[in-house]
Amino acid sequence: MKSLKVLFFGTPEFAKTSLQAIHESSHEVVGVVTVADKASGRGQKINQSAVKIFATENNLPVFQPEKLRNTDFLEExxxxxxxxxxxxxxxxxxKVLFEMPELGTFNLHASLLPDYRGAAPINYAVINGEKKTGATTFFINEKIDEGNILLQDEIEISADENAGELHDRLMEMGAKLVVKTLDGLAENSITEKAQPEVLHPKNAFKIFKEDTRINWTQDSETVRNFIRGMSPYPAAFTTVKIGEEEKVLKIYKGKVEMVSHQNSPGVLEINKNEFKIFTNDGCYFPLEVQLEGKKRMSVKDFLNGFQQYDQISQL
Structure with a gap:
């Protein structure tokens, strides 16, 4: 089989796994393009992307342009x-960049396109209670996630899986799909196809802080899916009042119980053994939480930290 010369573009751990798979395949990585190093944290420590770290460790040429239209960068x-x-x-x-190589430029997207175009396909697949999702390789064009499909692979979503767990499985599956796509392009055995026209495609827009607040007026299963779809990042939150102080409470995991009740959605009941929040058709029982200013912990440890439970109320 012909070995292709590949230029790789990526940044986080999800991308690094694909880069590693290509590097270990019969194809040659001739360069890696990633985000510029940036300082963060109290000590302003310089952080490198997961992709750069792998590239450096494996002596792969690294490019970190501020602007992708930069003339010097394009010439290199x-x-x-x-x-x-x-x-x-x-x-x-x-366009001047993605049209450069003879065989084109393809992207790996963590959904079964055309559904879940956008920045957060894994989160929204879980939030919407999907039973399956997958990964797609497709040729890039000038529209976001709308190019011709090369290959797709499907994966089931288990009932209790959160977005982080699904991310890790799709990361491994996607890396294999990338190499399979390169093999197919090398052998000229892939027939690209246009994405199906969908009247109302499911979208996966970027998630902002205000999008992560839990809506307790929804049914219990919708609330549960929302929380696991936001877990572990960016994390769903609600607000509680402890004494006179308002605090953010992130919830990472929980279970539901379908019970009839007369309480308003969002009302909580808490004692030394149990923590539950009412929805419109039942109760949600948090199992892993993080109170503002504290570390993430089990609900048991959270409850052990309080003496006067009547001081905690829902806002």
């Missing part, structure tokens, strides 16, 4: 003579 990339560009969890690319 052109000199690599890559057959194909592979993009995983990166930013939007200009």
């Amino acid at each position: 990339i052109a000199q690599l003579n890559a057959d194909v560009f592979v993009v995983v969890a990166f930013r939007m690319m200009p």
Whole structure:
């Protein structure tokens, strides 16, 4: 089989796994493009992307342009003579860049396109209670996640799986799909196909802080799916009042019970053994929480930290 020369674009751990799979395949990684290093935290420590760390450890050329249209950067990339560009969890690319390689530029997206185009496909698949999702490789064009499909692979979502757990499984599956796509392009055995026209595709827009607040007026299963779809990141939250102080309470995991009650949604009941919050058709029992200013902990440890439970109320 022909070995392709690949230029890889990516940033986080999800992308690093695909880069590693390509590096260990019969194809040649001629360069890696990733985000610039940035300082963060109290000590302003310089952090490198997971993709850069792997590339450096394996002596792969690294490019970290601030602007993808930069003339010097484009000239450097052109000199690599890559057959194909592979993009995983990166930013939007200009046409002058993605049209450069002979075989084109393809992206790995963590959904079964055309559903869940956008920045948070894994989260929304769980939030919406999907029973299955998958990964898609597709040629990049000027529209976000709308290019012609190359390959797709499907995966079931278990009833109690959260977004983080699904992320890790899709990361491994997606890496294999990327290599399979490269093999197919090398052998000219893949027939690209246009994405199906869908009147109301399910979207996966970027999640902002205000999107992560729990709506207790929804039914219990919807609340449960929302919380596991936001877990562990960015984490769903509610607010509680402890004495006279308002606090954010992140909830990572819980269970539901369908019971009839007369309480308003969002009202909580708490004692030394139990913590429950009422929804419109039952109760949600948090199992893992994080109170503002505290570390993440089991609900048992959370309850052990209080003496006067009547001081805690829902806002």
